[in-house]
Amino acid sequence: KAGVTQTPRYLIKTRGQQVTLSCSPISGHRSVSWYQQTPGQGLQFLFEYFSETQRNKGNFPGRFSGRQFSNSRSEMNVSTLELGDSALYLCASSTGGTVEQFFGPGTRLTVL
Amino acid sequence: AQSVTQPDIHITVSEGASLELRCNYSYGATPYLFWYVQSPGQGLQLLLKYFSGDTLVQGIKGFEAEFKRSQSSFNLRKPSVHWSDAAEYFCAVARENAGNMLTFGGGTRLMVKP
Numbered sequence: 001k002a003g004v005t006q007t008p009r010y011l012i013k014t015r016g017q018q019v020t021l022s023c024s025p026i027s028g029h030r031s032v033s034w035y036q037q038t039p040g041q042g043l044q045f046l047f048e049y050f051s052e053t054q055r056n057k058g059n060f061p062g063r064f065s066g067r068q069f070s071n072s073r074s075e076m077n078v079s080t081l082e083l084g085d086s087a088l089y090l091c092a093s094s095t096g097g098t099v100e101q102f103f104g105p106g107t108r109l110t111v112l
Numbered sequence: 113a114q115s116v117t118q119p120d121i122h123i124t125v126s127e128g129a130s131l132e133l134r135c136n137y138s139y140g141a142t143p144y145l146f147w148y149v150q151s152p153g154q155g156l157q158l159l160l161k162y163f164s165g166d167t168l169v170q171g172i173k174g175f176e177a178e179f180k181r182s183q184s185s186f187n188l189r190k191p192s193v194h195w196s197d198a199a200e201y202f203c204a205v206a207r208e209n210a211g212n213m214l215t216f217g218g219g220t221r222l223m224v225k226p
Contacts, residue, residue, distance in 0.1 A: 004155070031212050033212045033213070033214075035214075035216075042216060042217075042218050042219065043202065043204075043214075043216035043219075044216075045213050045214060045215070048212050048213060050212075055212075056210065056212070056213045058213070090155055090156065092156075092212070092214075094212055096212075099144050099206040099212050099214070100158065100161060101158070101212055101214065102158070103148075103155035103156040103157070104155050105153075105154060105155045106154075106155050
């Protein structure tokens, strides 16, 4: 069974731009969660989607948003990029009935 | 709000030596507890998890962890470390009935000396 895939793997943007990251969960998984990993703040939860509905949200500004499609694929969007948004963005999927999550390789976003 | 503390930022052990990575959590009820490992440039791989029952849990790659409610700890152990175990290790906690929101500790970077 294929694992969680994230595209693109690497991304370079400039301040003020917006970016969209994509995540395809493991087949049959209905929950997708997003995390931000930075050297200073560590791993922080952004949000979780389950059956196309946001089920949980972390403490991030409204510039960070996401959505989930009917095939469970998810996208997250960051608008008006700031230098501090440079991070590894990790996506994780689960069946939704358990908190056991499987992580993708991440998207490395660099904001210049 | 729950929190997770990993007191050791870096640990160096010799290959073949035993390993213990510390994890303390703060949460009012019994949490769901996890250990993940991250190799450079990679995502997180689940080593083991504790939901309930036996407080000593076995994971992959020869790792085990023990849940101690009285100490609010969930320490990770391995009897004999291999060079390939060098990586960063994260302890995480989730609340029951709170969806899939994981709270992570700051991580412990493990280095293995030959």
